[in-house]
Amino acid sequence: MAGKRIAVVLLAVFGVVAAQSQEGPAIPWRVQAPEIQLSGNAQIDFVGQMELVTGPRIQEQTADQPSLQRKSPWLAAGLSVALPGAGEFYAESYWKSAAFFAVEVAAWVIAYTYDHKGDRLTDDFQNYADAHWSVIRYGQYTQNNLNPPHPPYNWLIPGRTGSVPWDQVDWSELNRMERDIGDYYSHTLPPHGEQQYYELIGKYPQFNMGWDDANTNWPPDYSSMVANITPSFRYYSGQRGKANDYYNTASTFVTVAIVNHVLSAVDAAWSAGQYNNSLHAQMGFQRIPVGGRMADVPVLMLRYDI
DSSP: OOEEEEEEEOHHHHHHHHHHTSOSOOBTTBOOOOOOOOOSOHHHHHHOOOSOOOSHHHHHHHTTSOOOOOOOHHHHHHHHHHSTTHHHHHTTOHHHHHHHHHHHHHHHHHHHHHHHHHHHHHHHHHHHHHHHBOHHHHHHHHHHTOSSOOOOOOOBOTTOTTSOGGGSBOHHHHHHHHHHHOTTOOOOOOOTTSHHHHHHTTTOGGGGGGBTTOOTTSOSSHHHHHHTOOHHHHHHHHHHHHHHHHHHHHHHHHHHHHHHHHHHHHHHHHHHHHHHTSEEEEEEEEEEEETTEEEEEEEEEEEEEO
């Protein structure tokens, strides 16, 4: 990439070098002007040779000066893909580095917090369901109100009385009964413990009669079921919905974190490019004609890459 360069000569040093180049005794109160011979090259005569002199003295003078090493946009982007803000830090864009890193931390903290809240509420409403919803009560109401009558379904397993309700049920037989009824029995109940088990019992009216505050004397039709949804059903459904909202919030902030990685990577590549186009400085020596000879004068070289 081409670069523009500006040389700033340290005039005080130039005066000392020029004064010391003259012959004869020094006059303490007056400095005699040196004889300057023109080379015929306007650039050299007025501003000197624009290239820095190479050699040990330059290395000595530039050893502690800022590095002119360019930044790699690809490396910057890769660092920010791994950790937002890292690429900006590499490109020496420190405020943006802090901003992207802060967004990353905040997004994951919020995502974890809401996911944890969803887990705790899920445990709560599942425990509530196990205590207040019975697959046996649901199955008995369903079988007692079959219309038209069907052959008996052997969905209760003999000899398991006293066990928890879900251990007393033959699920395949229960599901066969649900499918035979059809109509508003639009779903078959998954085995206990599955996510859909806890989803369905608080979502569809056909499962309303499994709650312990249900009135099993209501006629087995859809309109009666909907009109007499129990308080337990409503409470459970609300808790389950709130847990789902927590999980949705957690998912949203996971998405924010992912987007933050992408945006930080793009910005880091851009910041590295801007760094490469920024102003840099280098100290060295410049050769200038003084008193019939060439003198090495310290200069500050500014470079701006475009």
